[in-house]
Amino acid sequence: MIGARTRGRALALVLATLLSAQDPPPVPIGSVVDATFTDLRWQTRRLPELGATKATVLFFATIECPLVRRYLPRVGALAAERDKDGVVVVVVNVGPGDHLVDAVGQVTVNAPAAVFAKDFDLRLAKACGVDRTAAAVVLDAERRVVYRGRVDDQHGYGGARTAPTRDDLRLALDDVLAGRPVAVGETPVSGCAITPPAAAAPGDAAAPTFARDIAPILQRHCQECHRPNGEAPFPLLDEAETRKHASMVVEVVEQGRMPPWYGDSAHGVFRNHRGMSAAERATVLRWSAAGMPSGDSKDLPPPRELPTGAWRIGEPDLVIGVKAPIRLPAEGVIPYHYYVLPYRFEHDTWVEAIEIKPQNERVLHHCNLARVKFGEKFTQEGFITGYVPGGDPLVMDPGTAVLIRAGSVLALQAHYVTTGEPETDRLSVGLRFPRVTVQKEMQVSIAANFRFEIPAGAMAHPVRATKTIPADAEGIGLFVHMHLRGRDMTVTAETPDGNRDTLLVVPNYNFEWQQSYRWNTGAMHFPKGTRITALAHYDNSTWNPWNPDPTEPVRFGLETTDEMMHLFFFWVARDEELGLSIDPATGRVATAPR
Secondary structure, eight states: OOOHHHHHHHHHHHHHHHHHTSOOOOOOTTOBOOOOEEOTTSOEEOGGGGOSOSEEEEEEEOSSOHHHHHHHHHHHHHHHHHGGGTEEEEEEEOOTTOOHHHHHHHHHHHOTTSEEEEOTTOHHHHHHTOOBTTOEEEEOTTOBEEEEEOSOSSBOSSOBOSSOSOOHHHHHHHHHHTTOOOSSOBOOOOOOBOOOOOOOOTTOTTOOOIIIIIHHHHHHHTTTTSSTTSSSSSOOSSHHHHHHTHHHHHHHHHHTOSSOOOSOTTSOOOTTOOOOOHHHHHHHHHHHHTTOOOOOGGGOOOOOOOOOSSOTTOSOSEEEEOSSOEEEOSSSOOOOEEEEOSOOBOSOEEESEEEEEESOTTTEEEEEEEEEETTOOOOGGGEEEEEOTTOOOEEOOTTEEEEEOTTEEEEEEEEEOOOSSOEEEOEEEEEEOOSSOBOEEOEEEEEEOOOOEEOTTOSSEEEEEEEEOOSOEEEEEEEEEOOTTEEEEEEEEEOTTSOEEEEEEETTOOTTSOOEEEOOTTOOEEOTTOEEEEEEEEOOSTTSTTOSOTTSOEEBOSSTTSBOOEEEEEEEETTOOOOBEEOTTTOOEEEOOO
């Protein structure tokens, strides 16, 4: 008969053999975490860059996981509450198909006080020993894992309690902040299994080819900018050019950096939306992994027709330019320049397209155009359009136009930057007059805040502005503007009867690439009295890599090192029918209804 001790040893041996054949145990409690990840600005970061913290919370998420959706607002509330205690909460997206902008948008809406991280290669998840979403990890001041598990025990796979019986994450934080060992260091997680990135498949017989699959994608999404004299740094018009830059193309496509688009796709449908679908991104990655096969040249699509003229609006009917060259220094901060264009409108003039054109694009960061009465200065109230990196010229739908009143002039507010050597520029404005009957006048309503102070070190300081629409309106589109500390902006509309809708979420605003968000014609209607509200968050901390000085509070100002908070809402009166026939040579009204 085998004794109990012998049976116990035999069982232990069997268990040890079984465990040795399985995956190694997870990262043990007490391990130090230091892994690279990508922030909302597509910068490679590490946790020590968050600075000295008393505790760091990592919450692992995907856009679609239902448990993440339930817990993310709770995690966001925790981030806001514990900020004063020296706690930083980081939401780590681990969805292999989740576009970075949309993933940041999820955090902006549900947990704006949290820091965002994208774990493309799952290095951070592996370093924490996490294999499921909705998992929370607490790191102490030395970034050691002291808790790993659920947020609380309310929600699970099979259902939910009416309230949690144990707030595991909060209790763990309480222990850390009190200097005590965490009482319960690990709990089970009912999250979605994290899917690793798809492995490369060299030699894939069904791999995409350049001719059949990649060339059409480049035409649809890239060549508008990646062409000779385009805004992009190199062309992508043929296979040779694409192969030359293939590694960079694959990287920016995989990360969702290109084509550039900064609106969360969960909020709003816009006619000028840029961005590849998940299937298109996967096609580019499969093509690269398979060795970039050329395919049959017979499969190549016909070349895309690209702009060739000097003006993006087509040949203007009137061009007005600054008389003298604008001379700029090699270094230093350049104050805003103001110019009144040398042309007085002697009659009411209707314009359907406007383009601001610098002679030297390297030095002009942005420029605003306003109509003002002769003899008056530039004012925001007369704003029509602007020039910004990544922006489009103002081209209105047929039948819609801007009115420049008789006796007005056009004024420019130009923001220049230095390049390290003396430069010159010359600004011109091109106007195109309507060819069809004008029925509607374009209006611009601006929600702006000029009285705010962003505290030094603040990672998500909120600033709000509102504007009430004075008539029944049809929306044309939106444009948001901040400076280097601007992190995100959310735009909502509340109708007089209390209905509230989120119009736009820009979760990772980019000062260097500002774009418009234009709705489909007739898609958006707003009753008179609708309140348009913009909520922006500013990052004035060391975590913001573009922050000029995180030790100083920031207020409104015109310079790049100051801050701004503007939302531009473009619209027309819904029932307006002007019926104006315009002389296309002058922009004057030729005939009007009696």
